[in-house]
Amino acid sequence: MKATGSDVLLWNAFREGNREAYAGIYKLYIEDLLSYGYRVTSNRQLIKDSIQDLFLHLWLHRENLSETDSIKFYLFRALRNRILRNIEKSDILPQTADSILENIIEDFSFEQELMAQETEVQQIGRLQKAINKLSKRQQEVIQLRYHNDFSLEEIENLMQLNNQSVRNLLHRAISQLRISFEMAGWFLLLITSFTR
Amino acid sequence: MFEKYAGYSVEDFVKDEKFIAWVKFSHPEEDLFWSDFIQNYPGQQETIIHARQIVTHLSEASRMPVDQNDVSEIWSKLESALAEEGENTGRVLTINWKKWVAAASVILLSALIWWNYPSTSDQPQVYARLIEQAENPLKEVINTTSGTISVILPDGSTVKLEKASRLSYDRDFTGKQREVFLSGAAFFNVTKNPEKPFIVYANELVTKVLGTSFTINAFEENKKVTVSVRTGRVSVFKNTDLTRLDADHKGIILIPNQQAAFTKEDETLVRSLVEAPQVVVSQQELRDLTFTNAPLPDIFEALEKAYGVEIVFDKALLSNCRLTTSLGNETLFERLDIICEALEASYKVVDAQIMIDGKKCN
Structure with missing residues (x-):
């Protein structure tokens, strides 16, 4: 992911106490952060609390924050650390992954209805299910890589892994997706392409 | 530079950084690189098409759907927390709206x-x-x-x-x-x-x-x-x-x-x-609009494009009129005032069109 000049401007304005910039940052990244949070842990309340804590912390300590040329990376890293910290000290029983998906999937299928190509939607739906069966870390690395467009280097930094471990994790995730598609025996473009 | 990719499988492409970047951001340079590659290795074309599709699907499928209620819920909570903080310090909200729309194409909100x-x-x-x-x-x-x-x-x-x-x-x-x-x-x-x-x-x-x-x-x-x-x-x-x-x-x-x-x-x-029509084309396009002794109809057409408005004028009558000017950040009406003054013409706005009333130039 390439850093942009507008990120620097927005970040600096926010650090100087511009609430518009602050709200703009929220608006720009909240969906990505929530989506990522849901991926990292199944405890939805913990995600929401962590994001709220994070943004409150950002505003209250804005003057002490360092410069950044990638707000997105900064926020992802800060959120991940915060979620992990909160998981450690939380004694709440985690909500199960299934109940989260139930809550969310209803909205999502509505979104998907809008898509013109039914078959493509089905394919993506299948892929989604396959991804949700991967280990949490594999799910995380796939989302960071293919959806959030972070570079391998940024992912190393985020997940606190070395380069080779990130590559291995990605490699295993992709292979596993291929295998689950083969085993299910779906006779669709995706399988043929994966097995070619 | 193509050899590396000659023997790539679908899975190899799906994991390749350069390939992913191309699929997701399609920079013209990358388009060129990959179309050259396919010309040199036509056998890889289908592999590439499939890999492209998988990367696109992965991008979509790996995103956990977001509940919009969470988006607004967190914001309302932040708002109340920040409103308190604002009251305590007496901070005044300042707004520089245009700047931020321009800088980040973000519409911003306050607390x-x-x-x-x-x-x-x-x-x-x-x-x-x-x-x-x-x-x-x-x-x-x-x-x-x-x-x-x-x-x-x-x-x-x-x-x-x-x-x-x-x-x-x-x-x-x-x-x-x-x-x-x-x-x-x-x-x-x-x-x-x-x-x-x-x-x-x-x-x-x-x-x-x-x-x-x-x-x-x-x-x-x-x-x-x-x-x-x-x-x-x-x-x-x-x-x-x-x-x-x-x-x-x-x-x-x-x-x-x-x-x-x-x-x-x-x-x-x-x-x-509107009172002050804003330029609707990019600053870059605007910069190119410099006229040296140009026929007036050309200038009007450029203005139409720059501000997305319609200017009605008698082309035959005004085609002999020539002007040297460049289009800057002035509002449309400031610009028209200058042009009309130079030509002893006038204009009025009727139903969102600008009607020019001028005389023939010799």
Whole structure:
């Protein structure tokens, strides 16, 4: 992911106490952060609390924050650390992954209805299910890589892994997706392409 | 440089950094690289097509769907926490709206918002009559500050609500249309959703859009209600009996730099240009618009393009007129004043068109 000049401007304005910039940052990244949070842990309340804590912390300590040329990376890293910290000290029983998906999937299928190509939607739906069966870390690395467009280097930094471990994790995730598609025996473009 | 990819499998491509970047961002240079590659290794074409599709699907499928309720819930909580902090320090919210739209294409919102349920006291009458008809319970924001505040709606649309203005809206936009009610003035930046039109009721005017940005000025004590468009298209119609309307209602269409004004006295709805039309092309395109001893019709055509307006003039009559000028950041009318002065011509705005009245040049 390439850093942009507008990120620097927005970040600096926010650090100087511009609430518009602050709200703009929220608006720009909240969906990505929530989506990522849901991926990292199944405890939805913990995600929401962590994001709220994070943004409150950002505003209250804005003057002490360092410069950044990638707000997105900064926020992802800060959120991940915060979620992990909160998981450690939380004694709440985690909500199960299934109940989260139930809550969310209803909205999502509505979104998907809008898509013109039914078959493509089905394919993506299948892929989604396959991804949700991967280990949490594999799910995380796939989302960071293919959806959030972070570079391998940024992912190393985020997940606190070395380069080779990130590559291995990605490699295993992709292979596993291929295998689950083969085993299910779906006779669709995706399988043929994966097995070619 | 192609050899590396000659023996790649679908899976190899799917994991390749350069390949992923191409699929996701398609820079022209990368397009060139990969089309050259396919020309050199036509056997790899299908592999690439499949790999492309998988990367695209992975990008979509790996995103956990987000619940919009969470987005607004977290923000409201932050807002109350920050409002307290704001009161303690007496911080004043400053707004430099244009700068941020330009810098980050973000529509920004602020934290100083008072959430209230509709109360019947002190409400402007027309507005009160309109919100009475809403089907679902409404959320109301009243700007009692001396500046502009921002409101984020359940669909992610944002509203810059000016002082002494109020806005009511369906708490989660569950209906077929996204309906909001305004008393006062506000700038709207509406999230695109062709399935659910966004409708603003403001005094006797109804504004309907799919996704765009525009300003409405509807204080009840004023004689006029106006809607002016910044981006996109909106349709506006009269609503003199203050009812709610059905979705298929047709009104006049406004494009950027146009506005519609409803005059209460004679109940007319007139289209015209906004007070200071903004350039609608990029600064880069604008920079190229320098004219040296150029025929006037060429200059007018450039102005039409730069401001997205229509200029009506007699081409035959003015084709001998020549000018040297460049287009900068002036407003359209400043620019026209300069040109008309040089040519002893004049202009007027009629129904959002600019009519030029000039003389033949020798």
